[in-house]
Amino acid sequence: GTRLAEALNPEGLAHVFVLSDGLNVNGSALAKGLRSKLPPAVAVTGGLAGDQARFKETVVFLDAPAEKSTIVAIGFYGDALQIGYGSQGGWDSFGPDRVVTRSRANVVYELDGQSILQLYQKYLGEQADGLPATGLLFPLSVSLPDGEERLVRTILAINATDGSMTFAGDVPEGSLARLMKANVERLVDGAADSARQSRVAGPKAPDLAMLISCVGRKLVLKQRVDEEVESVRETLGQETALTGFYSYGEICPVRPTQKQAELHNQTMTITTFSERAG
Numbered sequence: 001g002t003r004l005a006e007a008l009n010p011e012g013l014a015h016v017f018v019l020s021d022g023l024n025v026n027g028s029a030l031a032k033g034l035r036s037k038l039p040p041a042v043a044v045t046g047g048l049a050g051d052q053a054r055f056k057e058t059v060v061f062l063d064a065p066a067e068k069s070t071i072v073a074i075g076f077y078g079d080a081l082q083i084g085y086g087s088q089g090g091w092d093s094f095g096p097d098r099v100v101t102r103s104r105a106n107v108v109y110e111l112d113g114q115s116i117l118q119l120y121q122k123y124l125g126e127q128a129d130g131l132p133a134t135g136l137l138f139p140l141s142v143s144l145p146d147g148e149e150r151l152v153r154t155i156l157a158i159n160a161t162d163g164s165m166t167f168a169g170d171v172p173e174g175s176l177a178r179l180m181k182a183n184v185e186r187l188v189d190g191a192a193d194s195a196r197q198s199r200v201a202g203p204k205a206p207d208l209a210m211l212i213s214c215v216g217r218k219l220v221l222k223q224r225v226d227e228e229v230e231s232v233r234e235t236l237g238q239e240t241a242l243t244g245f246y247s248y249g250e251i252c253p254v255r256p257t258q259k260q261a262e263l264h265n266q267t268m269t270i271t272t273f274s275e276r277a278g
Helices: 002-007 027-037 116-130 133-137 184-198 215-224 226-236
Strands: 013-020 043-049 071-077 081-088 098-104 107-111 140-143 150-153 155-159 164-167 176-181 208-214 241-253 261-264 268-275
Touching (some): 013 027, 013 081, 027 043, 043 081, 043 208, 043 261, 043 268, 071 081, 081 184, 116 133, 133 155, 184 208, 184 215, 184 226, 184 268, 208 215, 208 226, 215 241, 226 241, 241 268
Parallel strands (some): 013 043, 208 241
Antiparallel strands (some): 013 071, 043 241, 107 164, 140 150, 140 176, 241 261
């Protein structure tokens, strides 16, 4: 992330859009590296490539054949460019808050002194046999240090030997974590909320909207998956071109008024682009 940010010319830089390998990258560290070298007024949005629920291989490309373990950062320049962004989930929390008593970066070993893998196996029951894929239906809500915001973390891998679970982003020791479960109506509402956040003030609809939705949302919504795209269409209007992909993680500031990008999981994250007439 640091090297990519340093490679971008800061003069006139308006926004950075990042596309990353989804299995071999800690998205929290990637976002932190980008933030450390970009101008404070420049926000970063984007996402981690997904592989449906297979967790086998993800690839990224830019002007060359697709490759594994690759990250691409695209810089957008010019005063005429207006960029908005929003990121919302729609998952319901269940069970108590638990203290992360042992973790290292994005690998979690214990919650409240218990093996996190055993805890998930207890809650998932028969679905535990399908981990890590079934873990997409039960992400983890993690408190930020200020206690006011929470980020969602999704499972990438499990280790039956030491009882640990690897998540797409950091889960710091001492933070509070709570299991989450799906609510179809709230997932669709979350997509609409993300679209509202991403729409830049003004009468004109955005020219383009990049939709990055976590693959876990697709698994939950199933045949109703079109509804989250339709809710975005209704919010942004018919004139906006929509495109995007299903991801293993989304990168976006927590609020549309902020610039500091964070890694999210299980959200619909939208970046809108408009160009003012010169």
